[in-house]
Amino acid sequence: DVVLTQTPVAQPVTLGDQASISCRSSQSLVHSNGNTYLEWYLQKPGQSPQLLIYKVSNRFSGVPDRFIGSGSGSDFTLKISRVEPEDLGVYYCFQATHDPNTFGAGTKLELK
């Protein structure tokens, strides 16, 4: 199975700061069709996860442009510029290239 390793486990931030989360895969996430199915989800406390980014760098409908996904192959990053209170929670990367699909272990974005 593909293992997604997220770092850091927790990211303490001050509101207005930039935050960066890494997601490294145990194998390339490039599908045979040329797409890379790497997504980012945010789970706020007590809520269901919500899709932020799909296919590495595409923002889902309604997601602010301060969320930027990047990367290729097996190395991916989510950057959040100017962190706002509603950005706090646990971020998960997820790959849908290989079966079984897998989630990273999560990164908690929290206030310093």
Add this chain to the structure above:
Amino acid sequence: QIQLVQSGPELKKPGESVKISCKASGYTFTDYAMHWVKQAPGKGLKWMGWINTYTGKPTYADDFKGRFVFSLEASASTANLQISNLKNEDTATYFCARGRSLLDYWGQGVMVTVSS
């Protein structure tokens, strides 16, 4: 608007079975697969598998083969998850999520508690 509404919380004893539902609205049910995701208390997300809502064919991750069954009531735009022979480690919140290589809409989750 697109919604996935799941059934209510369940309290079961070890060895019992549970069936939880996920009713979709606001889109054509058979146009998107339905995925299932487990979240144990205080833990991360674990992908359980998915069901093709057009053909009814389920696909299970290895850890969820045997006691877990995905099914459909397509006429009611509903996907179901049944867990048999419940164990303490099945205590978790179970989410359904609409998917076609990305999980764009999620249900609110169903808390299943297994306790003697």
